[in-house]
Amino acid sequence: MPHSVRRERARDSGQVALEYLGFLPVLIIVAMAAVQLGLVAYTAQQAGTAARAGARGASLQQSAQEACTTAVSDWLADGTDCPPSYGGDEVTVTATVAIPSVVPGWDFGDATRTATMPLDHRADE
Structure with missing residues (x-):
């Protein structure tokens, strides 16, 4: 293989490494966006679970807040609020x-879900 061809290939491999380093921040941003989207979906699912558990607990004359925080993942429990609202028989x-946010300083708000259950009148008897 001629000497000039080897020198040209070595120069090309350095260019590929620089192109990869230039594209790396874009890959990191896309990965962080995917993780954040997963966190949003997971938190919304956990909010639904908390609402159902809280409504069931409140229907049995137990603490809705305690049932909610027990139903969600431990790392989400501190940011969970579940006030009950009684009306008629439900x-x-x-x-x-x-x-939660993977990017410090960015606030994605809250996931909110609602559940309604009938009151258990057997506890009154």
Whole structure:
């Protein structure tokens, strides 16, 4: 193989490494966006679970807040709020769970879900 061809290939491989380093920040941003989207979806699912558990607990004359925080993942429990609302023969619980962020300083708000269940009148008897 001629000496000039080897020198040209070596120069090309250095160019590929520089192009990869230039594209690396774009790949990191796309990966972080995918992780954040997964966190949003997971938190919304956990809010639904918390609302149903809180409504069931409140329908049995137990603490809706305790049932909600027990139903969600431990690392989401501190940012969970589940106030019950009684009306007629049913209770409605709206669970609000703070969405964690992978980017410090960015706030993605809260995931909110609502569940309604009938009150269990057997506890009154």
